[in-house]
Amino acid sequence: MPTCFIDFLSALIVLSGMLENTPYHHGHLRQSLIDEGLKALEQSGLESLSLRALAESLGVSKTAPYRHFATKRDLLTVLAAEGYQLFADKLEEWEKELINIKGKERLNRIYKVYGEFALGNPELYRLMFSRLGNSLHSERCRINAQRSFAVLIRLAEGMLDSQKDPRSLVLSLYANLHGWAMILLDDIIPPDVGVNSENWQEFALKPELY
Amino acid sequence: MPTCFIDFLSALIVLSGMLENTPYHHGHLRQSLIDEGLKALEQSGLESLSLRALAESLGVSKTAPYRHFATKRDLLTVLAAEGYQLFADKLEEWEKELINIKGKERLNRIYKVYGEFALGNPELYRLMFSRLGNSLHSERCRINAQRSFAVLIRLAEGMLDSQKDPRSLVLSLYANLHGWAMILLDDIIPPDVGVNSENWQEFALKPELY
DNA sequence: ACCTGAACACCGTTCAAGT
DNA sequence: ACCTGAACACCGTTCAAGT
Numbered sequence: 001m002p003t004c005f006i007d008f009l010s011a012l013i014v015l016s017g018m019l020e021n022t023p024y025h026h027g028h029l030r031q032s033l034i035d036e037g038l039k040a041l042e043q044s045g046l047e048s049l050s051l052r053a054l055a056e057s058l059g060v061s062k063t064a065p066y067r068h069f070a071t072k073r074d075l076l077t078v079l080a081a082e083g084y085q086l087f088a089d090k091l092e093e094w095e096k097e098l099i100n101i102k103g104k105e106r107l108n109r110i111y112k113v114y115g116e117f118a119l120g121n122p123e124l125y126r127l128m129f130s131r132l133g134n135s136l137h138s139e140r141c142r143i144n145a146q147r148s149f150a151v152l153i154r155l156a157e158g159m160l161d162s163q164k165d166p167r168s169l170v171l172s173l174y175a176n177l178h179g180w181a182m183i184l185l186d187d188i189i190p191p192d193v194g195v196n197s198e199n200w201q202e203f204a205l206k207p208e209l210y
Numbered sequence: 211m212p213t214c215f216i217d218f219l220s221a222l223i224v225l226s227g228m229l230e231n232t233p234y235h236h237g238h239l240r241q242s243l244i245d246e247g248l249k250a251l252e253q254s255g256l257e258s259l260s261l262r263a264l265a266e267s268l269g270v271s272k273t274a275p276y277r278h279f280a281t282k283r284d285l286l287t288v289l290a291a292e293g294y295q296l297f298a299d300k301l302e303e304w305e306k307e308l309i310n311i312k313g314k315e316r317l318n319r320i321y322k323v324y325g326e327f328a329l330g331n332p333e334l335y336r337l338m339f340s341r342l343g344n345s346l347h348s349e350r351c352r353i354n355a356q357r358s359f360a361v362l363i364r365l366a367e368g369m370l371d372s373q374k375d376p377r378s379l380v381l382s383l384y385a386n387l388h389g390w391a392m393i394l395l396d397d398i399i400p401p402d403v404g405v406n407s408e409n410w411q412e413f414a415l416k417p418e419l420y
Numbered sequence: 421a422c423c424t425g426a427a428c429a430c431c432g433t434t435c436a437a438g439t
Numbered sequence: 440a441c442c443t444g445a446a447c448a449c450c451g452t453t454c455a456a457g458t
Contacts, residue, residue, distance in 0.1 A: 026441085026442080029441085029442090050430085050431065050432085051431085051432070051433095052430085052431065052432080053430095053431095060442075060443095061442065061443050061444075062432090062433095062443090062444090063433080063434085063435095063442080063443070063444080064441080064442055064443075066432095066433075066434085066442095067440080067441055067442070068441095071432080071433080072432065072433090129392070129396060129398050130396055130398075131396050131397070134396055134397055134398050135398065136397060145400065146400070146402070149400040167403060168412075168413050171400070171403060171405060171413040171414075172386065172413060172414055174389075174393075174400065175386055175389035175390045175393055175414065176382065176385055176386050176389055177389070178389040178392060178393060178398075179384075179385035179386055179387070179388040179389025179390070179392070180385045180389070182339070182388060182389070182392055183384075183385055183388060186339060186340055186341050186344055187341070187344055187346060188339050188340075188344050188345065188388075190355065190356070190359040190381070190384065192356070193377060193381060195381060202378075203378050203381045203382060204381075204382055204385065236422085236423080239422085239423090260449085260450065260451085261450085261451070261452095262449085262450065262451080263449095263450095270423075270424095271423065271424050271425075272424090272425090272451090272452095273423080273424070273425080273452080273453085273454095274422080274423055274424075276451095276452075276453085277421080277422055277423070278422095281451080281452080282451065282452090
């Protein structure tokens, strides 16, 4: 049987699949895996997210996802990229709101918005800032992580009394913000101190420290 | 058959097992699981640690560990407790070394020793400060976590110029230390900044900020 | 008391086959 | 091109049985 005939048959099958929208072909499986993946992530938690369960909840066989993602990790990397993009978008949005707010109050608000993102998307945040989802794994993650960091630098520049190098200072600010986020998300607050997800900002670095 | 006779038989079997040290009975399985678990943790990583693999490497059946730990999580909690104890011991040891070191240099050294523990026991640190191993899960974890925190407070008291509440300040110091530890362990350093596990302390909070 | 073996309900992943 | 089904190599965990 000549190759071109087989190609013709394949094309026919593909076309009929797309046109008739048979239940055999899902149609938007790749995007559905991403959307449903983000939902399942927050619902079941990062550790419990399973490719098989995801496939079943989309009414597709256990192995269907492998047509769109080579490994489970590849899907997680795309989910992390979605997270980094959402994070960068939020930060740029908040930057506009803080444009006229300076000094002490500005730092308070930075803590607030950063905390809102982390505590509002706990599993996504955990994925993004973990070995699995870390920004080094994809171009899209890296670009949006860089975009987020750029906003943090601009936010800090309008906050500092001193004229120190903002890049270095933003790094310690970032370490602080991430530290608090992880402490609150993983509940690793030292005992008998009375810190919780409501009042933690009172305990965080005060602006007069700068 | 009367119960006391069965008990007698059981006792006989137990005794013979202990005295003859047959290969059927391991003898120190519980402690071996903890020791081997700590090794496997750092070798294979937290996510790859498997109860079955652990059992096999100890030459025992896959289900033998269940005689000593109800669940995998229970073993992980004990491993975390070992970690918290080691951490508290190290901190108390370092406290003695820092007794005559004050101010600026003292903060540098705190960063150094904390970083040494986290980067020296990366998987153990990750387990301890995660949902799985967090100190709320066992009395022993909690006691040693509290012991560690107490050392941090004493270390900070000898460092501060101001007379602020040390507990609140230590919390922000802890968030900072933990943030840096996680950033370095998970490689989530913002791109193009040139921070790494060697030079990170130069970027961390400077003592003159206090 | 301590351990084994078979069994169950999950995983991720591969590959030949179907449409 | 896209999906299915059987199969493989892993998991954690339960339970009846062995020593």
